[in-house]
Amino acid sequence: MAETSKTATLTLHGETYELPVLSPSAGPDVVDIRKLYAQADVFTYDPGFTSTASCESSITFIDGDKGELLYRGYPIDQLAEKSHYLEVCYLLLNGELPNKTELEDFEYRITRHTMVHEQMHNFFRGFRRDSHPMATMVGVVGAMSAFYHDSLDINDPWQREVASMRLIAKLPTIAAMAYKYSIGQPFVYPRNDLGYAENFLNMCFSVPAEPYKVEPALAKAMDRIFTLHADHEQNASTSTVRLAGSSGANPFACIAAGIACLWGPAHGGANQACLEMLREIGTVDKIPEYIARAKDKDDPFRLMGFGHRVYKNFDPRAKVMKESADEVLDLLGVHDNETLQVAKELERIALEDPYFVEKKLYPNVDFYSGIILEAMGFPTSMFTPIFALSRTVGWISQWKEMIEDPTNKIGRPRQLYTGATTRDYVDVSKR
Ligand code: SDX
Numbered sequence: 001m002a003e004t005s006k007t008a009t010l011t012l013h014g015e016t017y018e019l020p021v022l023s024p025s026a027g028p029d030v031v032d033i034r035k036l037y038a039q040a041d042v043f044t045y046d047p048g049f050t051s052t053a054s055c056e057s058s059i060t061f062i063d064g065d066k067g068e069l070l071y072r073g074y075p076i077d078q079l080a081e082k083s084h085y086l087e088v089c090y091l092l093l094n095g096e097l098p099n100k101t102e103l104e105d106f107e108y109r110i111t112r113h114t115m116v117h118e119q120m121h122n123f124f125r126g127f128r129r130d131s132h133p134m135a136t137m138v139g140v141v142g143a144m145s146a147f148y149h150d151s152l153d154i155n156d157p158w159q160r161e162v163a164s165m166r167l168i169a170k171l172p173t174i175a176a177m178a179y180k181y182s183i184g185q186p187f188v189y190p191r192n193d194l195g196y197a198e199n200f201l202n203m204c205f206s207v208p209a210e211p212y213k214v215e216p217a218l219a220k221a222m223d224r225i226f227t228l229h230a231d232h233e234q235n236a237s238t239s240t241v242r243l244a245g246s247s248g249a250n251p252f253a254c255i256a257a258g259i260a261c262l263w264g265p266a267h268g269g270a271n272q273a274c275l276e277m278l279r280e281i282g283t284v285d286k287i288p289e290y291i292a293r294a295k296d297k298d299d300p301f302r303l304m305g306f307g308h309r310v311y312k313n314f315d316p317r318a319k320v321m322k323e324s325a326d327e328v329l330d331l332l333g334v335h336d337n338e339t340l341q342v343a344k345e346l347e348r349i350a351l352e353d354p355y356f357v358e359k360k361l362y363p364n365v366d367f368y369s370g371i372i373l374e375a376m377g378f379p380t381s382m383f384t385p386i387f388a389l390s391r392t393v394g395w396i397s398q399w400k401e402m403i404e405d406p407t408n409k410i411g412r413p414r415q416l417y418t419g420a421t422t423r424d425y426v427d428v429s430k431r
Contacts, residue, residue, distance in 0.1 A: 012040055026061050026070075043414045050309070054239060056405070059092060059397055060231045067313035067362075071231060072096070080320045085226040085390075086110060086196050089168055092231055092397040107196075113169035114190035114199065116177075117147045124181045133178035133385045134263045140174050141167075142256035152250040154403055163251040164396045171389040172196070176203035179382050197223035200389075205377060218376060221328045225369060228317040229387050231394025233310070237262040241395040242402050246411040251399060258395045259388045265304065268366075268391070271383040274305035275339070275370030283338065284345045291346075295355045305367030306350065312360035321368040328372050340371050 006021035008031045017040055020032040030053050033044055046052045061070045069076040072091050079088055083097075090098045090106045098106060123140050144166070145152065151163035177187050180203075188203045198219040206212030232238070240261040244254040262268035281290050293301040308315060329337050347363050350356045373383050402408050 010036075010040070012042060015040065025058075027063070037414075043416070045416050048309075049234075049239075054234055054411075055242065055402065057234070057398065057401060058095070059401060060233045060394070062233050062310050064308070064310035064312050067311055067316050069232070069316050076228065076316050077320055080224050080227050083227065085223045085230070088227050088230050089393040092393050093164060093400065109165055110169045110196070111192050113166050114173050114192075116170050116173055120144075120147060121177075121187065124177060124187075127181065129182060129184060131182065133175065133182055133381055134259065134269075134388070136178040136181065137171075137174060137385055137388060138256050138259050138263075140178070141171070141259055142253055144170070144252035145250050148252065152252075154245075154248060154250065160251070160400060160403065164400060167251065167255055167392050167396055171392045172200040173203060175382070175385040175389045176200060178385060179204050179378075182379075182381065195219060195223070197226060201376075204382075215331070217331050218328070221324055221331075221372065222376070224320070224324055225372065225386065226390040228320055228365060228369075229390035231391065231397060234398075236264070236267050237391065238395055238398050241399050243411045245399045245402055246408065248410075251396065254399055255392060255395055258391070262388055262391065263384060268384045268387040270304050270364070270366035271370045271373070271387060272380045274366050275374060275380050275383065277304045278339045278342050278346070278370075281342050281346070284342055287342065287346050287349055291349060291353060294350075295353075303346070303350065303361070305363055305370075306356070307359070307361040308364045311362060311364065314362045315364040317365040318363040318367050321365065321372065322363075325368045325371050325375075329375050332375050334375050337371065337375070339374070343368060343371060 006023070006029065007018040008021050010017040010019060017036070019036065022030040022032050024030065037043060044052075059072060061073075062068065071079060071088060072095055074083075074091070074097075079091075083091075086107050087098060087103055089110075090103060120140060120143065123143055124136060127136050127139070148163065148166060151159045151166060153159045173190050180187050186208060188206050188208075190199050190203060194202055194214070198214045198216075201214045201219060201222055202212060205214075234242070237258040241254045241258040244257040245251070249257075265273040277290075281287060290301070290303070293299045294303045294306075325340060329335070329340060347367070350361070355361075369387075370380065370383050373386060374380070378386070
């Protein structure tokens with residue numbers, strides 16, 4: 001961490017405290033309050049962590065005002081256009097783009113970890129067929145701790161690496177199995193002769209009864225969606241993974257916790273909620289009614305896929321996703337897609353509305369992704385599982401960075417207590 005001579009002065013209860021100010025390589029300065037409680041016997045208060053840096057990281061940087069997203073310094077639009085998901089995985093995990101040999105070795109190793117232990121098939125049969133695939137994924141990924149005993153020791157660098165490879169490799173297989181199970185079709189095994197995204201599409205959409213060929217352009221669009229979702233700084237699910245990992249929990253349990261957190265409609269569940277909202281709006285003429293509801297303080301309705309804690313400008317991922325939506329629908333011969341028309345008109349109207357302009361609410365990564373995924377043939381229930389499998393590399397990269405940080409300690413926030421102060425027990429006969 002870049003220490004500086006800069007300090008912040010806090011005057012409290014007649015005392016003055018000098019707090020170090022840390023300078024990042026990008027983004028705002030950070031006031032270091034680690035010793036504040038010991039020095040001044042006070043806590044800081046920031047329930048939604050709107051002004052709090054929970055850790056030091058060198059993986060992903062977001063400039064919310066400019067609408068920029070960097071993975072290890074590389075802009076997301078360049079990676080989406082010129083790279084591919086497994087190369088981005090290597091970059092996030094290792095900090096540098098791989099050379100040809102490193103990339104070939106990485107892809108070889110991932111490809112050969114894509115099968116799950118055959119006994120794990122039994123886990124799926126314990127779920128109702130109509131279970132949400134996210135419920136299945138939380139359960140099955142957590143259960144990986146019961147199978148891969150040779151990659152549970154977080155203090156062994158080799159076991160940390162094996163666990164990371166297994167998670168990146170097996171999440172698409174588990175997501176595809178969750179989908180197949182939900183539609184009553186047999187599981188399709190991964191194939192080593194297919195690319196990462198191609199393999200996932202094949203496991204989801206092929207059936208034993210006939211040959212299936214993945215359309216290369218769709219595989220490329222799928223791969224791009226994986227890249228756009230790969231990491232995103234200290235979002236809610238990544239913070240969940242870090243907090244779980246800070247106790248020393250094994251990586252499979254930590255990723256299961258991240259999947260559980262991502263499921264919420266305010267977070268990764270927004271892609272499913274957004275498409276369902278667009279369907280509910282149905283036609284362009286209904287948009288004003290929903291815009292009014294989104295602005296009504298007494299109505300809990302929010303425009304799903306809109307707004308972001310960090311982006312106060314366009315989410316750069318939404319821009320790439322919007323271009324991809326046009327390409328994919330065109331490729332699939334889906335013209336005049338009503339949902340896409342509603343989405344584009346909703347975006348146009350919202351971005352001209354003072355409410356959204358003043359609050360700097362723009363489309364986020366979840367606004368267009370569902371339109372592409374639906375056009376590819378996925379049900380809305382598979383949207384968040386696809387987000388989860390994409391984000392696994394980000395979660396595990398952030399987890400690895402934390403575990404390898406020698407200053408790492410268990411996360412244990414304090415509170416602003418406003419409950420009852422000490423009082424004596426009163427027997428029930430006297431209450
Ligand atoms: C993801 O953090 C990440 O990086 C997440 C993510 C990632 O890659 O990991 O980017 C993925 O989760 C994207 C966000 C997906 N969620 C949605 O699309 C759900 C709809 N969006 C909102 O619920 C909301 O915008 C959040 C949750 C995304 C952000 O909430 P904040 O930062 O806590 O902002 P807020 O709730 O305090 O809102 C600020 C104001 C409020 O009005 P006031 O109380 O100030 O008058 O803006 C309003 C809100 O009511 N507002 C919205 C709105 N989002 C915020 N009003 C209508 N529709 C919306 N979508």
